[in-house]
Amino acid sequence: MPQIHIPSKIDELPKHPNEGFEKFVNAVGEGRLKPGTVLTQAQLCEFLGVSLTPLREAIVLLEEYGLIEIKQRTGITILNPELSFIRENYQFRVMIEIEALNAFAHSVSKDWLEQVRARHVELIAALKKDKKDMVAAEAFVALDQFVHTSIVSALGNRSVLATHNRLQQNIRMARVIHRSASFTESLVTAAEEHLEIIDRIEAEDTEGASACLRRHFESSIYRTIITG
Incomplete structure (x- = not known):
């Protein structure tokens, strides 16, 4: 492989x-x-x-x-990023990624899905074992952006990808500023939501994957604003 x-x-x-x-x-x-x-x-x-x-x-x-x-x-x-800044960045990302997901689901390899799933499982276990494991936390932040960037890359549009990368940077900064004591728990939840999306893609259920992605973004907005 x-x-x-x-x-x-x-x-x-x-x-x-x-x-x-x-x-x-x-x-x-x-x-x-x-x-x-x-x-x-x-x-x-x-x-x-x-x-x-x-x-x-x-x-x-x-x-x-x-x-x-x-x-x-x-x-x-x-200044602190305002609620509108966080929400607008997420809304723009939703528009881009929902459009890209169909192309991604039809082009992604089984190897990619298997290896990315295994990395999620590994980091979930590490974060559940030690909530203060900042190496695992940083690794998941990097994994999170890698997953979402991979989805958008399926469009083959460099301008859209560059815009999407900036949106991800903005949100990553806002998350750090609003970070709370439940930060690692939030990462575990996000990782589990990623696995649900992967499950739907593997089942060739693009509509279900899109629904999971939307729920993931809705939850992410809440976690960024409320729980950090």
Whole structure:
């Protein structure tokens, strides 16, 4: 059986085309840049390790997404992602992935399904055994994005895939900011929902897989906002 490379670290995931945005998302996601922090452009450049040009490009996106607030004579304030930001990113992802799922279900190999299922089972067991296993937690975050990216890749549309990757980055950042003590339990639930989708695809039940995917997104919105 040919081995499929399944990422186990966030560093292996696709990067945002704008360096400043990518580094901002990582800094917030890692807790190094906290909501409420106020910085000048020069300070933010130094903090992120980027030049002014990519930072200015990133600022346009960050302000548009409601992730920063800019005030003259005050500086740049880091904001919490609002409910609308989280919901809109998920809604856009649903539109893309439901469209892509049919193509994916008809093209995915049995090897892919078997290996991805086995990785889910392995990480579920690890997270149930030790809720503080951050290596397994990071591995599932990487696996989660890998699965959803694989679905969208079936469309063969690079522009859609690039947009989808940005949506996933935005949501990953929001999840970290809203993370609670039940974080690992949420990952286990998400992993089990993935297995339901895989079950339906293996059964050649595309309609059932689509229904499972919709429920997965509805639950994911709730987990991000309520349980973290």
